[in-house]
Amino acid sequence: MAHDLYENPLNTRYASAEMSRLFSDQRKFSTWRRLWVILAEAEHEMGLPVSREQIEEMKAQVDNIDFQVAAAYEKKLRHDVMAHVHTFGDLCPGAMPIIHLGATSCYVTDNTDLILMREALELIARRLAVVIDALGKFATTHRELPCLGFTHLQPAQPTTVGKRATLWIYDLALDLAEIEHRIESLRARSVKGTTGTQASFLALFHGDHAKVRQLEAMVAERMGFSGSYAVTGQTYTRKVDAQIVDTLSGVAQSAHKLASDLRLLASRKEMEEPFEANQIGSSAMAYKRNPMRSERVCALARFVMSLQSSPAATLATQWMERTLDDSANRRLVIPQAFLGIDAVLLLLTNISSGLVVYPKTIAANLNAELPFMASENLMMAAVERGGDRQELHEVIRAHSQAAALDVKQEGKPNTLLERLRGEPAFAGVDLAAAMNPRDFVGRAPEQVDEFVADIIEPIRARYRSALGQETEGLKV
Structure with a gap:
């Protein structure tokens, strides 16, 4: 690591090596070369002047990338795709005349992005399933543990710890469904030509439209896609990028809400994220057990949510068939959105598999408020013994207000029950x-x-192999 240059902490500190490798230069440019091979093979099979020897020469050099040579070419040519065409051609001179035959730059750039985003979405889906599974086990374990509910962050009707966890899980399950939809919806750009008209390929096939369509379908299939986008300009519509980053932002939103709840519950001493034996909560306050993982989830989630506006603006400003102001923005936003969510889900995996619950504190906090919430039940019990409902309501109202003032102004325990014990209306x-x-x-x-049966079990069934694998640890 070069310590005198800025390093993106998403790579060095937060995200997994697996996700970082996916968006690496090696993976990107070797995928370009594989796409050139796919195109050459399809053109060879359809009778264009591309030889088997040229294809084999290209295949042998797919992963052998000299990045210094490529940088020198790009400095000279001011064009990254042509720089890599020449770098590839230097290694396979016999194939140089047919590398990129009929293609525009977006054949390799856009198709590569689609391939990498598909794989990244699949990784995110697996990570989400792992978190959902762990939280599902937590919900089942604590399905009956009563706790104080909150609306407006004020005490409300009790729920259970397990039921509250299902609220978190359901958001994540909806996110997973959206990610699966995005994966299913992805198509290849395939071979669309310079402005999406396929004019260059039509010329190669001497005006044979059927062969152009056949080439497009063949290339898309060999890229692993079920088809290609119906129409494109020079690029596939940047609506796709906006939809994908919107989906990643949705995961971030769910994670932020979950982690925020955990931070609030930690402040009430009801629940905590895992805390390691030698972990330091504060450099000054030795007693502290700060929810640092949950806070980091919120920080990273906030970053991903902030990226949502860039693809939307990029889509909105793609004049006519395309403008190049998308390029630099996409190089920043798309990888970082995936790296950010990868980091968030690694943290949530760690948190959800080691949540600590304090039942006695939960009970104490609940019992402090429960008399107020039980007032209607108490009133109905007194009515059954012959009491007047309206009179009983007024008795409870007056004593509830007085007890509440004792709690708030005097710091006393809730005395509502003691007050009612002295009321003849509640005798018996x-x-x-x-x-x-x-x-x-x-x-x-x-x-x-x-x-669990309706929502979580189907997810467990779909991702059984992922749930059986050991997940990567945290970078701390």
């Missing part, structure tokens, strides 16, 4: 029995079971 009502937290969580445990 078993106040303690009305305080069972499990009576307030409704169908939360059953909802967890149904969610």
Whole structure:
């Protein structure tokens, strides 16, 4: 590592080596060469003047890239694709006359981007499935554990720890469905020509439209795509990039919400992310157990969400058949969006597989608020014993307001039950029995079971092989 030059921390600190390699120069330019081989093979099979010997010469040099030579050519030619045509041609001089035959630069640049984004989306899908699986196990384990619910970040009707986890999982499951849709929707640019008219290929085949269509289908299939985009300009529509980065931003949004909830729960001492034996929470405050992984998730997710506007603006400004102001922007945005989400999901894998729950603190926090939430049940119990509903409501209202003031102004425990015990209207009502937290969580445990069966199990079935593999560790 060159310590006197800026290094992107997505590569050096956060994302996986697997994702970094995917967007590396070696992978990019060797894919260009494979595309030139695919084109040459298809042209050979369709009777164009491309020999088997030329193709074999190209195949032998696909991964042998001299980046210094390529840089020298680019400095001279001011064109990255032609620089690599010449660099490739130097290694296979017999094939030089037919390298890039009939193609425009976007044959290699756009098709390569589509191939790499497809593979990156598949990696993200597998990582998402791993997180969903781990959180699903967590939800099942804690399906019945009552906890205080929150609306407006104010105490609300109780839920369970497991049910709350399903809210996080469902967002991620929707993201996974969107990613799978994007993978399924991807097509090749294939061979469309300089402005998308295929004029150069029509000339090569002496006006035979059927052969041009056959070549396009053959190249797309050998790239691993089910077909090619119906029409293009010089590039495939940048709408595709915008849709993909929107989808990655969606993952970031879900991850940010999840990690934010964990940070709030950590502040209440109800849940914590994994904390290692020798981990330091603060350089000054030795007692601290800061939720640093969750905070990092939020930081990286925020970065990915901020990238969403660039592909949209790029799409909007692609004048006519294309403008080149997309190039530099895409080189920055697309790899970094994937690297950022890769890093987020690695963190979430670590967090979700080691979440720590503190049931007694959860119970204490719930019990402090439960009397207020039990007031309707208490009122109904008193009505059953012959009480007047309206009078009982007023008694509870007055005592609830007074108890709330004690809590807020005096720092006292919730005294609502003690106050009601002294009221004749509630004589004979078993106040303690009305305080069972499990009576307030409704169908939360059953909802967890149904969610796991209906949503998580199909994901587990689709990604069974991925779930059996060991995931990469964190860069810290």
